[in-house]
Amino acid sequence: MEGKIKILVVDDETDALELFKDLFASKGYEVECAPGGMEALALVEKSNIDVVLLDINMPVIDGIETLAKLKQKKPDLPVVMLTAYGYDEELVNKALGLGASGYISKNLPLAQIVHTFKTVLSTIHRK
Amino acid sequence: MKVCPKCSAQYPDMWNICEACKVSLKKEGLLRKVFAKPRPCQVSTLSLLENVIEQSDIVFLYIDKDKRPMIGNQAVEDILGYGREELFRDDWLDLLFKDKAARKLMFKAFLDSCLRSIKSRVYECSVMKKDGGECILSWRNAAVTDSSGDISGIICTAFDITEEKSSEDDVAIHSERLRNIFASIKDYALLTTNLEGKITYYGKGTAELFGWKQDMTLNDIDLIFPDEVRQKTAERLKKSIEEYGKFEGEAILSRNSQGNFPAELTVTGLLDTRGERVGYIYVSRDITRRKELEEQMVQSEKLAAIGQLAAGVAHEINNPLLVISGRLEMLTMKNDDFPDDIKRTLDTIKGQTERMRIIVDRLLSYSRRKTPHMDAVDVNEILKTVSPLLAYHPEFKGITWKEEHGKDLPKIHGDFNQLQELFLNIGLNACQAMQKKGALAIVSEEKKDGFVEVRIKDTGPGIKKEDMEKIFNPFFTTKDSGTGLGLAICNSIMNAHGGKMDVVSELGKGTTFKLSFPVKKE
Structure with missing residues (x-):
């Protein structure tokens, strides 16, 4: 299952984007990258994305707005939020309210980030 | 005909002087007084x-x-x-x-x-x-x-003299009424002085404010100013009265050897019935509480600003930190066959990035906009979870510990996780202060005033007097590797719970944190 899943990572920080690409690729996932919300919206149209890892804090259109637009286009597309704020109740609740499947704090060791991602994925698949 | 006594002229017998002299005297206004002839009197x-x-x-x-x-x-x-x-x-x-x-x-x-x-x-x-x-x-x-x-x-x-007396009575009644008003005013101190600055009258409220005995000998007004600012304040007052006829402002006043207090002070002229200034009226009010609230507001605003700054800094650091620690992790995951000196370097970088992560985490804890999930919680249940966490902490080694949980404590309105963090933070601080030698006591009990109190007491070196006011300030720390955010976080948790935190400390003997929470109303 792992190797077949195509993840779209969305983050305006190039180094972070590259890190996630390498991390998830090393775990056998297929990874696409988008440096912003607009690019992500364009990519989900033409690429067969299984799950989106979406940073909340981004310029132009932020993660919350991108999530809302993604859900308009593809309501069933699972989106997992990435946040640098740690557990920010207000933003997380807003994202969950808009249909996000879960959230991952960037302030975690990589192994934990992958573990959390897998846990969220398993709950999506159980549904 | 008669001879005028003034000019010796002859004139008809109607006046005592001749017509010419009469005109002259009339001008001088003396005619009627001296020379008018009395009319003949017919009665006895x-x-x-x-x-x-x-x-x-x-x-x-x-x-x-x-x-x-x-x-x-x-x-x-x-x-x-x-x-x-x-x-x-x-x-x-x-x-x-x-x-x-x-x-x-x-x-x-x-x-x-x-x-x-x-x-x-x-x-x-x-x-x-x-x-x-x-x-x-x-x-x-x-x-x-x-x-x-x-x-x-x-x-x-x-x-x-009925009317005269009646108006005197009115004055007496008004005076008595004024005296009663003066006496009943508690929040304001009113007193009068004469022009020389001697106190001529003061009410009960004034005596209480200044700590005077009722029968105290009335003395100079300067007594209400502390020694150290007496001359300066007197000059300020004098200048203002000379320029504007009154003084309105804040001043430091003295409470009869019981310390000084900030006050609002108004000095105006005391006028008599002709509008002449015969003395001064001093009206003052203790504004200690207001000043404290203002100070608290400034402090809250300062803390809020620090919180915002902390959140911004945490966010900006978090991303590069994620990349550094992530890349380091991936490097060591892929290859652990590094020479020893490189391994040591990598371990140092790893240790320091981990330290940075903790600092960022604390900043986020301090600044996060998370509102507590308030529920009816049992303080003892929370304390039971705190003790094991403390016991496994390296700082706990060498510490003896005692717990006394009050029976049937009423529940309080609080967030379980935040209160756990609060007790853990203070407990850890206590352990760190004792440096692996000492006794920690955690006591909970119901107080009579509708509060549940938790006391965390250590036998550490105590807190210096000059540090006491700063311990809740963000980034204030006495520890070598402290972030200075632990107690600031505790303070914000206490505030969110409507609680009160008192710290009692004695150098060389230890410190007690008293945390009071209002009991949840049914």
């Missing part, structure tokens, strides 16, 4: 006096030595309402004093004293009028002697 002096007395507004009475009125004027009837025939009898005093026996006795005694000596005497008393009303008469009596020099009676004159 006695008759004239009788008329004057009869028509006077002043009561005239002649009383014989048996104290019976014999002669009286119209004023007797006008003022008292009795006809003279009604009054001129033996029991006339019964009419004037009716059931006021004591007053009658006093008046009799007054008449007796007049009969004993020819010296005139003065007496004021209230008498009953025929219509039932009262009037106040001011008597000036003098004994009358006969041809042999014996006292034969008394000439009494009396002025009706």
Whole structure:
């Protein structure tokens, strides 16, 4: 299952984007990258994305707005939020309210980030 | 024809001077005073006096030595309402004093004293009028002697001073009322001084504010200013009064050797009925509480600003930190066959990035906008989860520990996780302070005032007096590797719970944190 899943990572920080690409690729996932919300919206149209890892804090259109637009286009597309704020109740609740499947704090060791991602994925698949 | 005494000219017999001199004197205003010719008088002096007395507004009475009125004027009837025939009898005093026996006795005694000596005497008393009303008469009596020099009676004159007295009473009533108002004012201190700055009056509230005894000798107004600012304050007041006629502002006042306090102070002129300044009125109010609230507001704003800054810094650091630690992790995951010196370097970088991660985490904890999930929680249940967490912490080694949980504690309104963090933070601080040697006590109990109190006590070195005010400030730390955010976080958690945190510390003996939470109302 792992190797077949195509993840779209969305983050305006190039180094972070590259890190996630390498991390998830090393775990056998297929990874696409988008440096912003607009690019992500364009990519989900033409690429067969299984799950989106979406940073909340981004310029132009932020993660919350991108999530809302993604859900308009593809309501069933699972989106997992990435946040640098740690557990920010207000933003997380807003994202969950808009249909996000879960959230991952960037302030975690990589192994934990992958573990959390897998846990969220398993709950999506159980549904 | 007569000869003018001034110019020796002859003139008709109408004036004492000639026409020319009359014109001249008229100009000088002296004509009527000196030279007007008296008109011929057709009445006798006695008759004239009788008329004057009869028509006077002043009561005239002649009383014989048996104290019976014999002669009286119209004023007797006008003022008292009795006809003279009604009054001129033996029991006339019964009419004037009716059931006021004591007053009658006093008046009799007054008449007796007049009969004993020819010296005139003065007496004021209230008498009953025929219509039932009262009037106040001011008597000036003098004994009358006969041809042999014996006292034969008394000439009494009396002025009706009822209105005058009434206005005096009004003044007394107003004065008393003002005195009561002064005395009842608690929040404001009111006092008056004379022009020389001597205190002439102060109310009860003033005495309480300044810690004065009620019977304290009134002294200089300067006493209300502390020694160290006395001269400066007096100069400020003087300057303002000279320029604006008053002083309005804040000043530091002295509480009679019990310390100083900030106050609002107004000084205005005390004027007499002619508008002349005869002294000063000082009105002051203790604004210690207001100042504290202002200070708290400034502190809250400062903390909020620090919180925002912390959140911004945490966010900006988090991303590069994620990349550094992530890349390092991936590097070591892929290849652990590094030479020793590179391994040591990588371990150092890993350790330091981990430290940065903790700092960022704390910053986020401090600044996060998370509102507590309030629920009815049992403080003892939370404390039970804290102890094991503390016990496994390396800082806990060498510490003995005692717990006393109050029985059947009422629940409080709180967030379980935040309160757990609060107790853990303070407990850890206590352990760190004791440096692996000492005793930690955690006590919970219900207080009578509707609060549940948790006390966390250590036997560490204590907190220095100068540090005490700063311990809750973000980034203040006495530890080498501390972030200075632990107690700031605790403080914000306490505030969110409507609780109160008191710290009692003694150098060399230890510190106790007393955390009080309001009991949840049903």
